[in-house]
Amino acid sequence: MAAMQLTDSYGRTIKSLRISITNRCNLKCIYCHREGETRYTNNEMSVETIANIVKASKRFGVNKVKFSGGEPLMRNDFENILRALPELKDISATTNGTFLAQRANDLAGSGLNRINISLPSLQAEKYRKITGGDVRIVLKGIDAAVDSGLVPVKLNMVLMKGLNDTGIPEMMDFIQKYDGKVILQLIELMNFQKTAQYQVNINEVEKFLEKRATDIEERSMHRRRKYHIDGIEVELVRPIDNSHFCANCNRLRVTSDGKLKPCLLRNDNLVDVNNKEPEKIAELMEFAMEKREPFYKEG
Template sequence: MLTDEFGREVTGVRVSLTDRCNFDCVYCHNEGLGDTRGPMDPQDDEMSTDDVVTFLEVAAEFGVDSVKFTGGEPMLRQDLEEIIQRTPEQMEVSLTTNGTFLPGRAEDLVDAGLERVNVSQDALDPEDFAAVTKSGAYDKVLEGVDAALNAGLDPVKLNMVVFEHTAGYVPEMVNHVAENEGLQLQLIEYMPELTGKPEWNIDIERVHGWLAKQATEIEYREMHNRKRYWIEHDDGEGRGMVEIVDPVENPTFCANCHRVRVTHKGYLKGCLNRNDDLKPMGEMTKPEIREAFRAVVSSRVPYYGEYMVKNDAGEWEVNDKYIEEFAGA
């Protein structure tokens, strides 16, 4: 297993299969790349089935034991089932999707080897959901969640980005997962530095505080030192798990990051927040992938606390040390 200079082992990879999407969410940062969405038809610059599988085989050689397929909307790839089926057996396979294509495909994905799924659901009202996603697919998403549960995926996590447009739905969403067995809730901190709308930001610590008051149990997850809150439904029937993903200005989160990302065009990416560390994998031969993988792991830097440091005024600024290193690379 490869370890970076800060002692962080790389145990997982996130592979973007496409930047195409049938939604146009107002908060989307497309795995940190920005809004690169193009035509909905398959694009020549997307990694091929064989390219994805070859990369995963190399990652497995280095002890990587989990892969999450993302996008864009990864289910726009008609070869998704084949990719999952050909993923090395040692890897746990998960998927982040908007859920609209799960009906009719969820069982085939499970048969291929999919183990877990995250479904983006930012509101429990069709009109507000449409305002956030620029999509009228609210009912289809609910149908997709049911399809995932019926196919035996466990857990089915609902991803909800918490910002000005959605924060009011947190209590309702917590109740929703508490009363529906098999569902969990992942509240994702809004990232204004990637989306360019700082006025939409809210204080995520207020959400932590509210959940702590409601919780009957709080536990810590090793990855990113995250908190998990177990909360009972308002009527006492059922209990749900809620987890917050809060990377913004969080050195602890970055110090516990064990992932490397792959863009849909086949570039390795050491950090979500950065695009100055993209590493091409050449013609996607195994020797080239091995060399690029080693290089990107060796250059990984915790974003907050190292790449970004606080100045005397307590403000975050880029640490020139790493800019100079990459300029000379």
């Protein structure tokens, strides 16, 4: 059983899970895609169901899990979820960072390996305009995450024209002080919330980074480029008009109410695994693989 894999009809093998454990959030980021969930629900998965999903996926060799929301730290039992998991190669989470100052140490002690933190701007007013929150709280959370060993911390900066697109150099200067423990991820805006007016020219961003980089790597997944600049690392994530984004997708998503989601951009092929045992979940995972189809299809 351990030798089996979850491979779809396009030859893409699942290597990781991305599990939304809540769609509640304390911020109102104007770029939020809500992990593709189109409605709010109070039917959050139990700790047991989340652990069973991970156990089932491990049978197929999946050993990486990323938790998201909403804001995953809205769940007071997140530490319990982490402790209930089987042994894995990598356990990470993506968060807005507003609760990290208080909980980073406990999260690390419960099994979390590393963390991604959304940080669209270092400027208090710009941050408030984009998210409705207080950037000072997030900065304390970044320090707590680094101090707790949740590294490398990745700062997710969704680029928005006229709002934060001029803040890239400032953000690069900011992460210098962390001596490689913090990586900057520049993310192309996806137009989920009618935000087309904020779309940046991502080619210009790429040229800006290329001019300053001493070394450039390209990851096969998503054609993601890493730029090494003055001792820091900057990644550029380009999901728009990028067939590689789908062609190399090795991730299976789970919605907050316990449904397998074969594609971020579709909601017509969900498979319900809530309150199921690992054996049944494993069967349903194989069924979900039959529903996987690239959103960006060749030809």
